[in-house]
Amino acid sequence: MTDISAQTEALGGLLTRDRIVRWAPVLVLVALVLLFPFFEFLADLVEGKEHVYLLDSRFFSIRNGARIGIAATPALMVAVGATFIIIMGSIDLSMEGTISVCAVLFAFAFLGWGGTLASWAWLAIPLALVVGALLGFVNGMIHVRLKIPSFMASLAMGFVGTGLALLLTGGDRLRVEDELFRSLLTVRWLNFPIMCYVALAFLLLAWFIQSHTALGRNFYAVGGGEQLAQSSGLNVARVRIMGFTLAGIFFAVGALLAVGRIGIAETATGNNFMFVSITAVVVGGTALWGGIGGVWNTLVGVLIVNVINNGMVVIGLPPYVQDGVLGTLVILAVALSTNRKSVTFVK
Amino acid sequence: MYALNKVDKHFPGVHALKAVDFQVGRGEIVGLVGENGAGKSTLMKIIYGAYQPDGGSITIDGTTMRFQNPRQAMNHGIGMVFQEQSLITNLTVMENIFLGYEQQFVKFGIVDWRAMAKAARHQLTKVKLDVDPAAVTSQLSFAQRQLVELAKVLTLEERIDGDLVILLDEPTSVLAKEEVELLFQLVRDLAKRASFIFVSHRIDEVLELSDRIYVMKDGAVVDVVTRDEADVDDIQHKMVGREIDKEYYREQKQAPYAADAPLIRFDNVSVDNRYRDISFDLHRGEVLCLVGTEGSGREAILRTIFGLETPTSGAVTIKGEQVTRFTAMAGVARGVGYVPRERKVEGIVNGMNVFENMTLSQLNKYSDLGVLRVGDEKEMAKDWVDRLAIKTPDIRKDCGGLSGGNQQKVVLAKWRSGGSDIILLDHPTRGLDIGAKEDVYEMVREMNDAGVGIVLVADTLEEAIGLSHTIIVIKDGEFQKRFDGTPGAKPSLYDLVHHMI
Amino acid sequence: MSFIKKFIEQETVSRRNFLLASAYGISGAAAMRMFGPSPVQAATYADPTIAWSYRNRTNPYWNEIVSGGEAFVESLGKQKEFLTHLINEGSSEKSLADVKALLAKTNGELALAIDTNDAPNARPVVEACVEAGAYVSTLWNKTDDLHPWDFGDNYVSHMTWSDEGPAERTARILLDAIGGKGGVVHLGGIASNNPAIERLDGLKNALKDYPDVELLDAQPADWDTQKAAQIMASFITRYGDEITGVHCANDTIGYGVLEALRAEGMDVPIVTYDGNPQAVDLVAEGKILATVFTNPHWGGGITASLAYHAAVGHFKPSDEPNEHREFYGPTIFVTPDDAREFKTNYLENVPTYDWQDFWGPSNGQIMYK
Amino acid sequence: MNLERIKPHFPWMTLLALVCVVGAANPAFFDPLGFLSLVTDVVPLFIMALGMTFAIYIGGIDLSAQQVANMVTVVATVYLSQFGIGVAVICVLAGFLFGAMSGFVTTRLYVPSFVSTLAMGFIALSAAKYLSGQRALSMDVTERNTSFGWMFDSTAGVPHQLAIAIALLAFAWFLQTRTSFGRALKAVGSGELAAVASGLNVDRVKILAFAISGAFAGIAGLVFSVKLSGGDANLANGFLLLAIVAVLVGGTPLTGGVGGVINTAIGTLIVMVIRAAMVYLEISATQQQMVFGVVLIIAIALTIDCSKLSGVVK
Secondary structure, eight states: OOOGGGGSOOOOOTTOHHHHHHHHHHHHHHHHHHHHHHHHHHHHHHHTOOOOTTTSOSSSSHHHHHHHHHHHHHHHHHHHHHHHHHHTTOOOOOHHHHHHHHHHHHHHHHHHTTSSTTTGGGGHHHHHHHHHHHHHHHHHHHHHHTTOOHHHHHHHHHHHHHHHHHHHHTTOOEEOOOHHHHHHHHOEETTEEHHHHHHHHHHHHHHHHHHHSHHHHHHHHHHHOHHHHHHTTOOHHHHHHHHHHHHHHHHHHHHHHHHHHHSEEOGGGGTTHHHHHHHHHHHTTOOTTSSSOOHHHHHHHHHHHHHHHHHHHHTTOOHHHHHHHHHHHHHHHHHHTOOTTTOSOOO | OEEEEEEEEEETTEEEEEEEEEEEOTTOEEEEEEOTTSSHHHHHHHHTTSSOOSEEEEEETTEEEOOSSHHHHHHTTEEEEOOGGGSOTTSBHHHHHTTTOGGGGEETTEEOHHHHHHHHHHHHHHTTOOOOTTSBGGGSOHHHHHHHHHHHHHTHHHHOSSOEEEEEESTTTTOOHHHHHHHHHHHHHHTTTEEEEEEOSOHHHHHHHOSEEEEEETTEEEEEEETTTOOHHHHHHHHHSSOOOGGGGTGGGOOOOEEEEEEEEEEEEEETTTEEEEEEEEEETOEEEEEOOTTSSHHHHHHHHHTSSOOSEEEEEETTEEOOOOOHHHHHHTTEEEEOSOIIIIISOTTSBHHHHHTGGGGGGGEETTEEOHHHHHHHHHHHHHHTTOOOSOTTSBGGGSOHHHHHHHHHHHHHHTTOOEEEEESTTTTOOHHHHHHHHHHHHHHHHTTOEEEEEOSSHHHHHHHOSEEEEEETTEEEEEEEOOTTSOOOHHHHHHHHO | OHHHHHHHHHHHHHHHHHHHHHHHOHHHHHHHHHTOOOSSOOOOOSSOEEEEEESOSSSHHHHHHHHHHHHHHHHTTSOGGGSEEEEOTTOHHHHHHHHHHHHHHHTTOEEEEEOOSSGGGHHHHHHHHHHHTOEEEEESOOOTTOOGGGGTTTEEEEEEOOOHHHHHHHHHHHHHHTTTOEEEEEEESSTTSHHHHHHHHHHHHHHTTOTTEEEEEEEEOTTOHHHHHHHHHHHHHHHGGGEEEEEESSHHHHHHHHHHHHHHTOOOOEEOSBOOHHHHHHHHHTSSSBEEEOOHHHHHHHHHHHHHHHHTTSSOGGGSOGGGTEEEOOOEEEOTTTHHHHIIIIIISOOOOOTTOOSTTOOOBOOOO | OOHHHHGGGHHHHHHHHHHHHHHHHOGGGGOHHHHHHHHHHTHHHHHHHHHHHHHHHTTOOOTTHHHHHHHHHHHHHHHHHHHGGGHHHHHHHHHHHHHHHHHHHHHHSOOOHHHHHHHHHHHHHHHHHHHHTTSOEEOOHHHHHHHHGGGGOEETTEEHHHHHHHHHHHHHHHHHHHBHHHHHHHHHHHOHHHHHHTTOOHHHHHHHHHHHHHHHHHHHHHHHHHHHTEEOTTTTTTHHHHHHHHHHHTTOOTTSSSOOHHHHHHHHHHHHHHHHHHHHTTOOTTTHHHHHHHHHHHHHHHHOOGGGSOSOOO
């Protein structure tokens, strides 16, 4: 009698190839965090200053950690939203428009309903989340019902969103000066501003959705094999639409944090989020073809991108080479975290 | 209990099911056999709700049903055990088991993993499989996955109060002999609770397990026999509609090969985790068949010859030259042609027409400085369409729209027109109807006569025996035995199976 | 019903035009156009379309420009919707394509005010307008070798601001405020934009007189608030307390810098540029030491006005001296002392300008280095 | 009426419908000279979209195109005086090289093209900034006119720029339909595994596809640079998304193997008409972008041939 139960593949030793690949993004992050202080160390060495490696590093300090945190939080929320979509094997490029609309509507409502969190204006926050969900829902409906690939549907929705934000503001900027709301940036607990904790809370929520709700697991099912999931009785269309809706909510959170960070809501609030967030997701090790990865990967990815951006300025890299260095490091990070054995081909 | 009454199904240009009557009684195990293309898969799809019939009705205990999708069918107790590919490999075992039905473990939006694991373990006990429900499916063996599939369908037991009908689609194709027996024992035990429809191309297995057997041919049920009165030859005869004999495999045309003209020599070749120390020779005019179970390393050997796998040790010599660069390009240049099993994915390019597919491996031959001579391409394609009697309205027809047999002919024409004299056939007759199969066998002999050496991984053991000059049995990547297949001295099925498992 | 009537009218007119064109022969018409830029006898139009082409509506600066353009249109007794807007979204390609489309639509009966987004784009825009017989006035971006007087009447004028001087002056205010010693950082605009270059040069000029102040770093923040905040945060990491002053290329960058400083609880003097309302408020509060108001409202109005009045023939550009064809716009310094007064005079009560006083507030002919 | 048969024709029918709608609302749109000028102006965008078609045709994408074009505007401006018209060769080669590198990173390092080309774009941007000294450069007018002045003339009413575009379209069409490379492209786009199993050098085909995309981006940058008589590291900004949209609207979906360069020509014209419609229909400034997005969704929904999208829509 063969023992079928004993056929399960052994997981192997500590340093299997799979394991290295899985942890590659973290290794890259650690390497970067150790590398930038090294350049500082070298620079001071050349100048003949005393410098204990890491200890004297300006980059490797809690204060700078908080700065990277501030820079990273809005992008993190956006990237987390995009992660769900990418796990499904789709892509969402509508974030710039969604963020702008949410930011602008939030500011309008916030200012119109009292202008401080200590009044009914706090309702502007749930409003922004609802608006994000709505835009995501429309995006998902266009993608699923009109059978337009998500790349195109969301790209066009992005145009619509930016256009809508412009229409709403007529080009004006809205200042959100409420001290209570701005305490997101100005009040610090344990050296980190509140916005970092808010982002952390939403990250945990995202992790919870990813691993402890049926919806979250269904994203993986759709990404792992859409047709199989369909034939198992899963309502794939519904999962997709819910996924885009959920992504919209996280984009809205990103929008709120972006407004909290600079105190201004405008059509341009969403600018530059698209490529940064997708890059961060992929750098973190979530595969564009779906089914692999998750929100912790995205956290690592966002940190990698922001550490690079911060570190390049800190070590005084000339501005014109910064883009190139970023590009090179991104290629490196993704190349390292791709398991070549599991991929037949890449496009 | 469950019945299909005069069910009809049309597809553009095809009358797939012709007034099919089909009944399943409570606790009964019903076999369904038929050649590929006979309508089995269409019938199954109608049963589990993926297709809706154009005519006729489906009744359960006399009540007429209409299922819009698989989920509705499931809610009426009809479940389908797919072949092993239908588990989502990046999910855990328990997630796969309860995919689409997680709601029962959700409280306040939270999935209770512990409860799900417990429930999954319960399902797994039903199929006597002891794996961790939280294990990722990709770590499971094929046999394990097959049992998980069954466990998944058995969740209907708890979910549905009424009767269950469970379809088993070729459940044994990836199982070893003992695993098959285990599965059969399971099914017999479960028949107390559910009825089964067992679909397989292995008639002996169907006979062993089923109470009644439906035989299908050309979209119609041609016979229903009970186990007692069933006879293998008789069923085969009805399925095929004609005698299966030695002529079927063109044994009378099997000529001796040129033992002095080796094409390929494998000398203790190994590929890590695939196969070890394999040695053989292939000669002009020879059919060499690699026999073994799924995952025994047969395909990996084919892929090594073609250049898609690089050996970790040993020497591969093709036409007297030792191979150092293992790439598909180099393989093609050496005159190797590969007819892959996944015809629709690897064989033809869906979306390209007949002549484009035929010249795909030999674009250099049909171009000057990169510019194609489309006229020559078409001429060649027309020539081969005639020679192989490829049924296509036009050489501009999209290959994806051709029938399986004609697609296979296009793939063969691709290699033969390019002058390949080593042809690797991986399940060349899989999914072909009987006439198309015979065409393939005919072509094998023709190629032999033309001095082509063929390495075959056959669809069935009968096919392997019937076609081969030489049979090599492989088990778990290791050489077991070599059989001579000269007509009249061919090994028996039993000889092979004995060494396979 | 009126729009149907309008449509029928348009239809007949265009059909007539079309018939005329075919009778004349299309090649003939093309030839006419090719002989195009005759400096002597540029046709004028009774009621040209007035258009403003600018980068985007997300920057308050351009909103001010637009408000000036609209004020001018209203001064003609028209609705402000009469002004056609072309937005290039930061794309030179779109800028040019939109202008061409408008030229085709209006058949050249156009008075165009434009910032071409990027200096190299000015030449093809101007050439296209001249060829079509339209009148164009440019603002900000053009290459040094392109001059209105080389194109007869159709290229009416170019206005820009010499940012080097004012930027130098704000820099001096900053450097004085920090007591003439310490370190400053500069956050610039898109590196290749002319104003970005000039504003940095202004700072560098000022620094020559302050040997004890070091320019610690200068990085482009692309006129973007969020990017500015991030770069400033990195600067703080790198230089920490060495930073005693921040020089920003414009107000929007300044906002980001202020927020980055605020997050650290730091208080470092900064100066900005452009004089947007929000920045003026911040100056009044003392959070920004100085900004430079370039009066975009007037600039937007007068650029459109120049093109319009030339197009209707109220003046003949080629008769005007060169200092009326290429000139600097006005600059007004805003410091904490006069910020409130300035705000009352210019922002809260927008002055009613005489849109035919083309050169009154201007600042002399453009000088090339 | 067989929908399946008409579907492939939807792109040009959409174009025709759009033209009619805009023309009906404002007949000035039908003025042949004006229309010709509109078409001529879209040439640089079209050239980039043409190259992008190759990347999308094999199921990838080239997000570096805009930055490569940016870089080329700088290269062209900097080296014009040194090499005269020969600078064109340098530009095309530079684009080709960058594209090839993207392809290499995609195929050999297994980095999806979405990321690899984006990253290569950053590197191209750095190169552009470095070469330009982060300033806007302008060409010497005489040199530009001696070397490239012919580009702005026209023969028999056909502007030479348009002639270049048509020549490139013909070349690309020839490449796609008449060469073994084009055939290989199609095979890789519609059935990569079968292409591998036919012994095609799939990696080389892909690298070449990206390289061609890069080369076309280079040509686009060159034409644009000459047209504007200058170059800087941001000059071609705004090309990228429109080029992608032009390819998609033309009916070449991201899944690869379907569509082609003729579709891109139609797609570019659709983009052009939508954009011109903003001007002709006097859409107010603050509404334009939103209208563009909505019309885009409708246009894509019309032009996309769902039946040709293999399997699931992702």
